[in-house]
Amino acid sequence: MTDPIVHSETPVTLVGAGDATPEDLQNSLTLAPTCVAADGGAALCLSARAEIAAVIGDFDSISAETLAQIPPERHFEITEQVSTDFEKALIRIAAPLVLGVGFLGGRIDHQLAVFHALSAFPERRCLLLGHEEVVCLAPPRIELPMQPGERVSLFPMAAVTGHSEGLHWPIEGLDFAPASRIGTSNRALGPVSLSFGSPDMLLILPRRLMPALVARLSPPDAARWPARAG
Structure with missing residues (x-):
């Protein structure tokens, strides 16, 4: 450490x-x-x-x-x-x-x-x-104050699955991985909720969301990933 x-x-x-x-x-x-x-x-x-x-x-x-x-x-x-x-x-x-x-x-x-x-x-x-954008590793779960039509891009760094609400193309049941399926240029229908099974998905969003993301990622009780083993 x-x-x-x-x-x-x-x-x-x-x-x-x-x-x-x-x-x-x-x-x-x-x-x-x-x-x-x-x-x-x-x-x-x-x-x-x-x-x-x-x-x-x-x-x-x-x-x-x-x-x-x-x-x-x-x-x-x-x-x-x-x-x-x-x-x-x-x-x-x-x-x-x-x-x-x-x-x-x-x-x-x-x-x-x-x-x-x-x-x-x-x-x-x-x-x-x-x-124009902000990028972070998607936390275990997050709710985003998106506006209809705004871009939500997901890029896997390893095999990962997730769940979404409020996306034009839902991600439920999809197996994401760098060499097979990625999630470029999805669209919000309005507020978006996302959750993921492992710390392997990059979340790419409009820059205007920076203050909202800071507010959601910073609190001590916000859902967060542990350190990787080893």
Whole structure:
């Protein structure tokens, strides 16, 4: 078990060096006011004048000039090269929820690695902010305030089944898996209820739902997954 570096009773914003703007960061900080940088994401934090509680990573993509602007006691260099900077930071944040800014868009290999981390560490609840969408690992069950016609996309990271109410194409009885059945571009009929049998489904929703998702994913009594065995 990895010891946390950042402890927070409220959601935390984690910032990467990918495709994001200062406005994206400020939007996240209104919901998750503690700011943590994953390596080179510190540059966006400084440009947005956000106070950095910690910078975590292997420090191969952050400049000396950027590091010099952050107090040394907030530098946490993790030198191993097995995991990505996103993963290094995510597993060292103890908070009800992590909002990830700067991890969608940009390099596809980085984005895929982030999705892998969401699935590998289901106990570390995280919501990723993109330009038009938000992405998270679907919890055991969730109710969503969708509007008719809004897109609900489901992408399995492994074999998984689920139940839905309020979708144009119900998912009951379907066996999802990466190489067989996926759930791209389903549509809401109105409010949507989803439940899943294992922590293996990515949920991709309109960005406007970010505040609602934070409210549903953050509470201590919200349904959540345990850590994977081993």
